[in-house]
Amino acid sequence: EDQVTQSPEALRLQEGESSSLNCSYTVSGLRGLFWYRQDPGKGPEFLFTLYSAGEEKEKERLKATLTKKESFLHITAPKPEDSATYLCAVQETSGSRLTFGEGTQLTVNP
Amino acid sequence: SQTIHQWPATLVQPVGSPLSLECTVEGTSNPNLYWYRQAAGRGLQLLFYSVGIGQISSEVPQNLSASRPQDRQFILSSKKLLLSDSGFYLCAWGWGRSSTDTQYFGPGTRLTVL
Numbered sequence: 720e721d722q723v724t725q726s727p728e729a730l731r732l733q734e735g736e737s738s739s740l741n742c743s744y745t746v747s748g749l750r751g752l753f754w755y756r757q758d759p760g761k762g763p764e765f766l767f768t769l770y771s772a773g774e775e776k777e778k779e780r781l782k783a784t785l786t787k788k789e790s791f792l793h794i795t796a797p798k799p800e801d802s803a804t805y806l807c808a809v810q811e812t813s814g815s816r817l818t819f820g821e822g823t824q825l826t827v828n829p
Numbered sequence: 830s831q832t833i834h835q836w837p838a839t840l841v842q843p844v845g846s847p848l849s850l851e852c853t854v855e856g857t858s859n860p861n862l863y864w865y866r867q868a869a870g871r872g873l874q875l876l877f878y879s880v881g882i883g884q885i886s887s888e889v890p891q892n893l894s895a896s897r898p899q900d901r902q903f904i905l906s907s908k909k910l911l912l913s914d915s916g917f918y919l920c921a922w923g924w925g926r927s928s929t930d931t932q933y934f935g936p937g938t939r940l941t942v943l
Contacts, residue, residue: 822872
């Protein structure tokens with residue numbers, strides 16, 4: 720059974736203080752690893768898909784990386800508007816269903 | 830571009846009452862469609878998915894059901910709601926035919942069962 724564990728559960732940063740969120744996963748065969756951002760009361764917003772170990776993708780202050788066992792979402796010089804819950808999900812080669820982690824709630828203080 | 834709609838946005842229902850939540854997608858054809866539930870402060874749990882009209886797969890046994898009467902319409906229903914059905918219900922669509930089925934989510938419906 721696919722498993723996704725995100726850490727930490729919550730993270731408080733000062734504006735400009737860079738950090739990383741972790742997503743550890745267990746899957747029989749990885750088709751894709753997905754990162755989403757979710758604001759309170761809203762649906763998740765797609766950020767990145769990573770397909771294979773060593774792959775990296777960037778968007779503004781966010782960079783996602785992937786190894787065979789985990790993914791990191793690096794946040795460089797965050798701003799208060801980066802405050803949200805970040806969700807990680809995996810999709811295995813046998814189908815299209817996503818298995819989600821519980822998320823990391825990020826708060827960036829001004 | 831593609832757009833996904835859900836309604837209602839919020840719903841308060843008594844225990845034992847019926848439920849119907851609707852999701853529609855614009856700007857694509859033959860999408861994969863998904864229903865998820867998110868409990869407060871938790872991750873997403875897949876409830877149902879559909880790869881075509883009338884084709885529904887259930888992931889979690891419960892008192893909910895899903896139907897897909899049209900290509901871009903997905904409905905979540907219940908005959909009698911339970912307190913445990915409260916939560917944030919999210920509909921998502923994916924391309925289906927692509928090698929990786931990235932899923933795009935709607936705005937969600939907040940359901941409170943009293």
